[in-house]
Amino acid sequence: xxxxxxxxxxxxxxxxxxxxxxxxxxxxxxxxxxxxxxxxxxxxxxxxxxxxxxxxxxxxxxxxxxxxxxxxxxxxxxxxxxxxxxxxxxxxxxxxxxxxxxxxxxxxxxxxxxxxxxxxxxxxxxxxxxxxxxxxxxxxxxxxxxxxxxxxxxxxxxxxxxxxxxxxxxxxxxxxxxxxxxxxxxxxxxxxxxxxxxxxxxxxxxxxxxxxxxxxxxxxxxxxxxxxxxxxxxxxxxxxxxxxxxxxxxxxxxxxxxxxxxxxxxxxxxxxxxxxxxxxxxxxxxxxxxxxxxxxxxxxxxxxxxxxxxxxxxxxxxxxxxxxxxxxxxxxxxxxxxxxxx
Amino acid sequence: xxxxxxxxxxxxxxxxxxxxxxxxxxxxxxxxxxxxxxxxxxxxxxxxxxxxxxxxxxxxxxxxxxxxxxxxxxxxxxxxxxxxxxxxxxxxxxxxxxxxxxxxxxxxxxxxxxxxxxxxxxxxxxxxxxxxxxxxxxxxxxxxxxxxxxxxxxxxxxxxxxxxxxxxxxxxxxxxxxxxxxxxxxxxxxxxxxxxxxxxxxxxxxxxxxxxxxxxxxxxxxxxxxxxxxxxxxxxxxxxxxxxxxxxxxxxxxxxxxxxxxxxxxxxxxxxxxxxxxxxxxxxxxxxxxxxxxxxxxxxxxxxxxxxxxxxxxxxxxxxxxxxxxxxxxxxxxxxxxxxxxxxxxxxxxxxxxxxxxxxxxxxxxxxxxxxxxxxxxxxxxx
Numbered sequence: 192x193x194x195x196x197x198x199x200x201x202x203x204x205x206x207x208x209x210x211x212x213x214x215x216x217x218x219x220x221x222x223x224x225x226x227x228x229x230x231x232x233x234x235x236x237x238x239x240x241x242x243x244x245x246x247x248x249x250x251x252x253x254x255x256x257x258x259x260x261x262x263x264x265x266x267x268x269x270x271x272x273x274x275x276x277x278x279x280x281x282x283x284x285x286x287x288x289x290x291x292x293x294x295x296x297x298x299x300x301x302x303x304x305x306x307x308x309x310x311x312x313x314x315x316x317x318x319x320x321x322x323x324x325x326x327x328x329x330x331x332x333x334x335x336x337x338x339x340x341x342x343x344x345x346x347x348x349x350x351x352x353x354x355x356x357x358x359x360x361x362x363x364x365x366x367x368x369x370x371x372x373x374x375x376x377x378x379x380x381x382x383x384x385x386x387x388x389x390x391x392x393x394x395x396x397x398x399x400x401x402x403x404x405x406x407x408x409x410x411x412x413x414x415x416x417x418x419x420x421x422x423x424x425x426x427x428x429x430x431x432x433x434x435x436x437x438x439x440x441x442x443x444x445x446x447x448x449x450x451x452x453x454x455x456x457x458x459x460x461x462x463x464x465x466x467x468x469x470x471x472x473x474x475x476x477x478x479x480x481x482x483x484x485x486x487x488x489x490x491x492x493x494x495x496x497x498x499x500x501x502x503x504x505x506x507x508x509x510x511x512x513x514x515x516x517x518x519x520x521x522x523x524x525x526x527x528x529x530x531x532x533x
Numbered sequence: 534x535x536x537x538x539x540x541x542x543x544x545x546x547x548x549x550x551x552x553x554x555x556x557x558x559x560x561x562x563x564x565x566x567x568x569x570x571x572x573x574x575x576x577x578x579x580x581x582x583x584x585x586x587x588x589x590x591x592x593x594x595x596x597x598x599x600x601x602x603x604x605x606x607x608x609x610x611x612x613x614x615x616x617x618x619x620x621x622x623x624x625x626x627x628x629x630x631x632x633x634x635x636x637x638x639x640x641x642x643x644x645x646x647x648x649x650x651x652x653x654x655x656x657x658x659x660x661x662x663x664x665x666x667x668x669x670x671x672x673x674x675x676x677x678x679x680x681x682x683x684x685x686x687x688x689x690x691x692x693x694x695x696x697x698x699x700x701x702x703x704x705x706x707x708x709x710x711x712x713x714x715x716x717x718x719x720x721x722x723x724x725x726x727x728x729x730x731x732x733x734x735x736x737x738x739x740x741x742x743x744x745x746x747x748x749x750x751x752x753x754x755x756x757x758x759x760x761x762x763x764x765x766x767x768x769x770x771x772x773x774x775x776x777x778x779x780x781x782x783x784x785x786x787x788x789x790x791x792x793x794x795x796x797x798x799x800x801x802x803x804x805x806x807x808x809x810x811x812x813x814x815x816x817x818x819x820x821x822x823x824x825x826x827x828x829x830x831x832x833x834x835x836x837x838x839x840x841x842x843x844x845x846x847x848x849x850x851x852x853x854x855x856x857x858x859x860x861x862x863x864x865x866x867x868x869x870x871x872x873x874x875x876x877x878x879x880x881x882x883x884x885x886x887x888x889x890x891x892x893x894x895x896x897x898x899x900x901x902x903x904x905x906x907x908x909x910x911x912x913x914x915x916x
Binding site: 192194196197199200201203204205207208210211212213214215216217218219222227327328330331332334335339341343344345346347348349350352353354355356357358360361362364365369370371374375378403407408411412415435460463464466467470481482485486488489490497499502503506507509510513517521524525 | 540544545548549551552555556558559560562563565566569578580581582585712713714716717719720721723724726728729732734735736737738739740741742743744745746747748749750751752753754782783785786787789790793818819843846847849850854864867868880883884887890891894895897898899902905906909910
């Protein structure tokens, strides 16, 4: 295909990606070094309260935002502040204080570090669980009678396809104060259980939700991979006296290896931007994720202001994380490409 | 299967039990919120599971299903679904104009859905009511069931507005993503150049970006777009914040990396001899694409369309930050429910709204199960 034809085929798609993905990245990068604030002015305000005989009047100086006479909007200025926003997000002074005073655990009280700890732990802990559970379901379905396979795949797809916020809400409602599973657990153990009062129980539910939500995806891919396992290799393994587990370990798993890497890659990407769980489980007081932190900066506060510069700084930090996570898999792809495996 | 690969009974039982357990786990939360949504608040959050299922308080309030209702209702449901898979396709094929079978299906599905809702929720309840009152004791309700929460959500709270917004955003995302994505996917599949490879890698990197990073880039521009664009468009320049079409453009772009990867792997499966033959006969690349490739690309396009639909429909982050309250879509709108969720009635209404959001997805899996599975595997096994 000639370059010119190729160009016209991909132009609309590339244009959209440049305009709405690449350009915002540049914009976020610049914003993270700037702060936009309303221009404040001091005005003298006289307030009078009715009193006996005469009014009691006091004058005081108030700081209010300047309003443009024509448009009726507040005037804002934008100034370069260097790494100020990053410092606000990272709060390194508190981190050093915690380290020097010996209470390293205090670092996890700071929003950013709290979010980073959870996001990384969440991503790395659910990864083996998703692959393990997905593989187990795939092997079991492969074993099942033909008539059951269709319905089982249908039921398995439900957790995958459900809106993430709704999925986490549906589990939230099972465990909320008077939810059915909390009530059952309380009856069994005979003590009061509050799943949403402390961080670790919420985190457990989040791990459960994520595995429930993503395992079907791994299952479907592994199941497709199992259909192409070389039967001859399997049979020769049996002749060589390989046990069932050895066959799984030395024949099936190596065959599925590219799929495992694919799922791991997708899972790293998706899990690193975990966000909906925080909304669904309403856990912002206990557990937050990096993407939720950025989101929270962008939501207008009570005065209607959005902390765009801090959001940009936290967004840039989030991005550095994903680049670090993906650098190994991408280098591998690059080597494969150079090696002509393309 | 040979004797050597035959499995001992214990293994078979264990794998069967594991599957049964997984199915229960997969379906339980979803089924349970569906059950909760049709019960009075007291039953929905009752301590015993049996009470939640049978709903004594709901039954005491006078709303429920008798045996007759259940039997006749299930029979109607069975025949309606069977007809949707047997009678409906024939009707659609007979009446849709040639070449526009997709439009025919859209109209057919919409009409069927509307008729089903009308009959099932409009005509059957009063008819059953008459039958129940004639039959006396057998007509007594045995399972509590009430639709009051759905009425509150869709009627008083005007959830249908959010539904319409969701439909506008999703339809826009699917249509534009597919148009732009098929062209790019085809170009990438047929060009073996280094540039194509680097574009794909770049798309992979873009796919990994957290959406909040991008939204942080849009927000200031979208809010102030009227002033920024004034020198170009004059007084017509729009404020992009709160505009559904701006959100559509954003979601399409976010979805592009995934779409072009998936469509590329589908196009690679279409033998390139096909368009080469057309080129030999004197077609340009675009003509070859339109006349030879387009007729055979629909399975891949439908599958990719499904995933675009899911992205647009399920999105919370982008729509909640870039749309305002007037044109909010369904998923962020539900956040409004649990912010004011103070009484148990509010909670059950939120449950009913959640079930309303899930129902279309349920139908989607039912109709398109095969396409979803093929889409999931296409990227992995061949890519």
